[in-house]
Amino acid sequence: MLTLATRSSYRTVLDAAFLRGGDPGATAIVYLSATAEPIVITRAAFQRQVRRYAAAMTAQGVRARDLIVIAHTQNLECMVAFWGALLIDAVPSMFPTLTEKLDPQIYMNGITALVAREGVRAVFTTDDFAPLLRPLVTCAVYGTSDVPTDLFDDTPIAAPDPDAIAFLQHSSGTTGLQKGVALSHRAVLNHLAGYGDAIAITPDDVIVSWLPLYHDMGLIAGFMMPLIQGIPLVLMSPFEWVRAPAMLLRAIDAYRATLCWLPNFAYNHCARRIRERDLDGLSIASMRLFVNTSENVSDASHQLFYDRFAAIGCTRAMLSTSYGMAENVFAVSQTRAGELPRVETIDRDALEHERRAVVVAADHPRAVVRTACGTAIAGTQMRVIDRDTGALLGDRQVGEYVITSDCLLTEYYRRPDLNPIDADGWYRTGDIGYLADGCVYVSGRVKDLIINGGKNIFPGDIEAIVNEVEGVYPGRVVAFGVDDVREGTELVAVVAEVRAMQDAETLHRINADIRRIVSTRAGVTASYVQLVDDRWLIKTSSGKIARSANRDKWLRERAEAGAS
Amino acid sequence: MTESELRAALRDYITRELIRDAAYPLRDDEGIVSGGLIDSFALAELGVFVEKTFNIYIPDPDLTVATMDRLDQITARVLRDLPK
Numbered sequence: 001m002l003t004l005a006t007r008s009s010y011r012t013v014l015d016a017a018f019l020r021g022g023d024p025g026a027t028a029i030v031y032l033s034a035t036a037e038p039i040v041i042t043r044a045a046f047q048r049q050v051r052r053y054a055a056a057m058t059a060q061g062v063r064a065r066d067l068i069v070i071a072h073t074q075n076l077e078c079m080v081a082f083w084g085a086l087l088i089d090a091v092p093s094m095f096p097t098l099t100e101k102l103d104p105q106i107y108m109n110g111i112t113a114l115v116a117r118e119g120v121r122a123v124f125t126t127d128d129f130a131p132l133l134r135p136l137v138t139c140a141v142y143g144t145s146d147v148p149t150d151l152f153d154d155t156p157i158a159a160p161d162p163d164a165i166a167f168l169q170h171s172s173g174t175t176g177l178q179k180g181v182a183l184s185h186r187a188v189l190n191h192l193a194g195y196g197d198a199i200a201i202t203p204d205d206v207i208v209s210w211l212p213l214y215h216d217m218g219l220i221a222g223f224m225m226p227l228i229q230g231i232p233l234v235l236m237s238p239f240e241w242v243r244a245p246a247m248l249l250r251a252i253d254a255y256r257a258t259l260c261w262l263p264n265f266a267y268n269h270c271a272r273r274i275r276e277r278d279l280d281g282l283s284i285a286s287m288r289l290f291v292n293t294s295e296n297v298s299d300a301s302h303q304l305f306y307d308r309f310a311a312i313g314c315t316r317a318m319l320s321t322s323y324g325m326a327e328n329v330f331a332v333s334q335t336r337a338g339e340l341p342r343v344e345t346i347d348r349d350a351l352e353h354e355r356r357a358v359v360v361a362a363d364h365p366r367a368v369v370r371t372a373c374g375t376a377i378a379g380t381q382m383r384v385i386d387r388d389t390g391a392l393l394g395d396r397q398v399g400e401y402v403i404t405s406d407c408l409l410t411e412y413y414r415r416p417d418l419n420p421i422d423a424d425g426w427y428r429t430g431d432i433g434y435l436a437d438g439c440v441y442v443s444g445r446v447k448d449l450i451i452n453g454g455k456n457i458f459p460g461d462i463e464a465i466v467n468e469v470e471g472v473y474p475g476r477v478v479a480f481g482v483d484d485v486r487e488g489t490e491l492v493a494v495v496a497e498v499r500a501m502q503d504a505e506t507l508h509r510i511n512a513d514i515r516r517i518v519s520t521r522a523g524v525t526a527s528y529v530q531l532v533d534d535r536w537l538i539k540t541s542s543g544k545i546a547r548s549a550n551r552d553k554w555l556r557e558r559a560e561a562g563a564s
Numbered sequence: 565m566t567e568s569e570l571r572a573a574l575r576d577y578i579t580r581e582l583i584r585d586a587a588y589p590l591r592d593d594e595g596i597v598s599g600g601l602i603d604s605f606a607l608a609e610l611g612v613f614v615e616k617t618f619n620i621y622i623p624d625p626d627l628t629v630a631t632m633d634r635l636d637q638i639t640a641r642v643l644r645d646l647p648k
Binding site for chain 1: 584585588589594597598599600601602603604605607608609611612615621624625627628629
């Protein structure tokens with residue numbers, strides 16, 4: 001396995017277990033579906049499929065260092081295509097899947113913008129999308145049936161430079177302006193060695209995942225790690241899991257899974273929406289770790305999950321936490337295997353006004369609970385700096401996290417205007433929090449980013465979309481995130497100024513139009529839509545909408561309305 | 565329980581708990597998921613509510629946008645299995 005001790009014997013990700021030999025009959029991937037029998041793929045079978053796909057790509061003119069975009073629904077083909085590109089030293093990137101909410105035209109525009117900006121050589125997609133996309137882009141587009149499957153599986157494995165870019169990860173923003181995080185072979189391998197050490201990975205581990213492969217957590221923990229390390233991956237579609245969350249627990253039971261990565265909302269989703277009858281006869285006692293990462297970690301969500309599933313084998317020691325970002329491949333910090341995340345109660349006022357984490361009693365009037373995301377993984381160092389002056393801050397002082405590591409991104413692809421890493425090798429994360437005894441307590445973000453169900457949403461994007469709704473005063477819209485204990489995530493709220501004294505039917509139409517357009521254009525749900533009269537919104541002295549002041553006002557009015 | 569009582573109970577639950585706006589004037593034929601009023605996560609929650617409240621089990625494959633997008637559809641689906 002790839003560990004800190006064996007790291008030097010790995011050059012590139014093409015030293016992955018399924019390409020290196022070993023037991024050809026060992027399970028590489030089990031693909032589960034709600035409506036069909038599981039598909040089990042051995043290492044040898046996966047290697048054959050990857051080599052054939054690589055041969056097809058070569059026949060289609062794809063060459064080393066070409067950028068390839070894979071825009072599929074989550075399926076086996078997209079996994080084979082990703083590795084097929086790696087095999088011939090092309091640079092693959094998984095594009096987000098089209099959801100049933102999102103307008104296909106918006107989706108297509110996103111791919112078109114990406115192709116133009118990053119010089120994409122070819123897009124591999126579904127037969128449905130290929131003819132629609134072809135006239136819009138300047139590069140080649142191949143649907144499933146354009147890829148021959150009868151070529152020889154003897155494509156040689158390339159030998160890239162370890163410092164060459166292996167693949168790109170695109171952030172999950174709602175507009176076409178995402179940055180492509182370029183990761184080298186060296187960075188990916190360093191990360192897997194350091195992260196494997198933190199979670200004490202063994203050859204007996206089995207990973208189960210429903211995560212989308214275009215997201216860093218899904219791509220690294222739920223795809224690259226098991227294939228490189230040579231441990232089985234049990235994968236299902238995120239869309240099927242969302243509708244039937246019991247699938248995850250059934251998969252753990254059936255395949256004796258040991259590791260699973262989940263964003264915080266998934267703990268609430270499983271605990272609240274799996275029906276009792278679906279737990280009959282199931283056991284999840286095989287699990288070593290559920291890893292909570294990619295949105296704010298809540299101890300309440302862990303408690304909810306534990307209370308619901310202790311009867312089928314969940315223990316507190318299984319509930320671990322991590323903090324990460326694509327720019328560091330995936331994880332930055334992680335609780336060590338078998339170690340409970342630290343939880344502390346601190347004074348909200350001191351946190352917000354004095355930027356210090358002061359521990360108080362649980363019944364303190366301004367008590368807030370913070371759950372730590374472990375300590376930095378091997379090869380990664382973290383510091384907290386003052387956002388304005390850049391001065392280094394001490395333990396329990398709140399500022400912006402900066403990181404340096406042996407697995408940082410090489411660059412934002414084709415964005416020479418952006419210099420993510422400073423001259424001393426530090427990357428500014430944009431996340432706010434503090435360190436205490438090396439433990440990472442994240443408390444917010446520099447920008448007004450909303451993280452809803454693990455997806456990053458920029459409020460400005462939502463506001464621009466709502467501005468187009470007929471009846472809304474252009475420029476008089478604010479969007480913000482609202483923490484929701486029940487869902488275990490941030491929900492999106494929209495407040496829009498409209499002309500006063502309108503009839504109920506018109507207001508209903510505007511309200512429904514806002515919800516529909518946010519859903520189809522941004523692919524997220526506006527959970528709260530409030531129409532307000534002219535001059536409700538607070539503006540700054542320069543005339544801009546003050547997002548946090550309006551959020552506070554909205555929360556205050558809701559609390560008062562609820563109390564009356 | 566009559567159809568109108570059932571419809572009222574479902575409407576109340578959907579607007580209050582899932583849309584989070586009890587005053588939202590939900591029409592019978594309005595797309596709840598396709599119109600962006602709730603996300604598909606909430607369909608799983610609707611399944612739990614229907615089972616707890618009416619003792620009717622709707623299997624996972626039936627909890628889809630195609631089958632449970634409008635109050636009309638949801639009411640008809642629950643009514644189908646309600647004891648007469």
